[in-house]
Amino acid sequence: MKRILSGIKPTGKLTLGNYIGALKNFANYQEDGESFIFIADLHALTLPIDPDFLRDNIRDIAAFYIASGLDPNKVTLFRQSRVPQHSELAIILQNYLYMGELSRMTQFKDAAENLNQNAIGLGLFAYPVLMAADIVLYDANIVPVGEDQTQHVEITRDLVNRMNNRYGKGTLILPEAQISKVGKRIMSLSDPTKKMSKSDPKGDIFLTDTPKQIRKKIMSAQTDSGSEVIYDPKNKPGISNLLMIYAALKEVSIEEAEKTFANSMYGEFKKAVADVVVSELEALQSRYEAAINSGEVEAILLKGEARAREVADVCLHRVQKAVGLR
Numbered sequence: 001m002k003r004i005l006s007g008i009k010p011t012g013k014l015t016l017g018n019y020i021g022a023l024k025n026f027a028n029y030q031e032d033g034e035s036f037i038f039i040a041d042l043h044a045l046t047l048p049i050d051p052d053f054l055r056d057n058i059r060d061i062a063a064f065y066i067a068s069g070l071d072p073n074k075v076t077l078f079r080q081s082r083v084p085q086h087s088e089l090a091i092i093l094q095n096y097l098y099m100g101e102l103s104r105m106t107q108f109k110d111a112a113e114n115l116n117q118n119a120i121g122l123g124l125f126a127y128p129v130l131m132a133a134d135i136v137l138y139d140a141n142i143v144p145v146g147e148d149q150t151q152h153v154e155i156t157r158d159l160v161n162r163m164n165n166r167y168g169k170g171t172l173i174l175p176e177a178q179i180s181k182v183g184k185r186i187m188s189l190s191d192p193t194k195k196m197s198k199s200d201p202k203g204d205i206f207l208t209d210t211p212k213q214i215r216k217k218i219m220s221a222q223t224d225s226g227s228e229v230i231y232d233p234k235n236k237p238g239i240s241n242l243l244m245i246y247a248a249l250k251e252v253s254i255e256e257a258e259k260t261f262a263n264s265m266y267g268e269f270k271k272a273v274a275d276v277v278v279s280e281l282e283a284l285q286s287r288y289e290a291a292i293n294s295g296e297v298e299a300i301l302l303k304g305e306a307r308a309r310e311v312a313d314v315c316l317h318r319v320q321k322a323v324g325l326r
């Protein structure tokens with residue numbers, strides 16, 4: 001049976017980008033194999049974050065996992081920090097990823113660019129090691145993620161090949177990133193040349209936004225010159241982004257979405273996109289409220305964490321044995 005693994009780091013309130021690129025797809029995998037979906041809370045510490053915000057956000061993301069259709073009886077939902085095997089394996093794996101590789105990671109370079117050299121924590125530099133440990137610990141075959149995460153799965157694959165060459169085939173399982181065709185990279189509404197990111201809230205739609213906020217953001221989203229609604233990310237990044245959002249939520253191809261708006265003006269098109277986003281997020285929010293009000297989120301995580309620790313031990317012991325620690 002295939003193993004599926006993915007997670008979201010609780011660095012900020014979840015965005016429509018997180019939903020379309022990741023969250024919305026997780027439930028599709030729960031029938032295909034054994035899924036492990038976690039909250040990457042240790043990764044949230046790589047940049048300064050308020051402890052109270054972090055605590056609340058961890059619970060919120062767990063509730064959004066449930067709201068997005070993940071069934072805790074089929075999927076293991078857990079907090080990364082409650083499964084110490086992640087950190088134990090990372091300590092071993094850090095010896096097999098190299099400084100040069102880590103310094104070339106786009107996410108590190110982007111984050112470090114905005115920081116004073118003396119304020120860059122080791123965790124920010126070394127996070128791909130922990131991420132590799134997150135993935136291989138569950139012998140994951142498939143990692144469903146948005147396009148921005150491809151580089152992390154690639155470096156994990158390099159590490160797996162390196163370990164397997166040195167310690168024998170099967171020491172670690174080779175994972176594969178699975179990126180949805182439509183919605184792999186949702187862009188900021190205020191600057192459609194930049195990715196919509198929870199840590200850069202300008203131009204974001206949050207999953208908790210009200211219908212009024214959503215409509216206002218979409219109606220004032222930056223669009224392009226001309227008047228045709230066509231998918232052309234290079235020359236029409238704003239319209240292309242809205243088409244991508246529409247297609248992903250309606251579950252149609254970009255071509256079908258283009259056809260629907262072939263004779264529409266920008267205003268009419270934006271209103272249709274806003275309608276789709278409002279309807280999807282209203283339904284999601286009511287399931288999220290139900291999850292929070294059920295009072296069961298903590299118990300679901302605790303149960304998931306017990307299962308995750310059990311599974312994680314298998315890989316950790318195998319690696320410890322391979323390298324000579326057992």
Ligand code: AQP
Binds near residue numbers: 011017021145149185
């Ligand atoms: N704009 C996006 N379009 C499509 N997918 C996206 N994802 C994130 N933004 C978009 C996907 O969401 C999952 C969770 O990502 P993460 O929290 O681990 O980190 P991230 O990719 O760095 O997401 P953010 O929102 O940009 O977080 P910050 O601002 O903290 O760095 C991943 O599968 C990601 O691909």
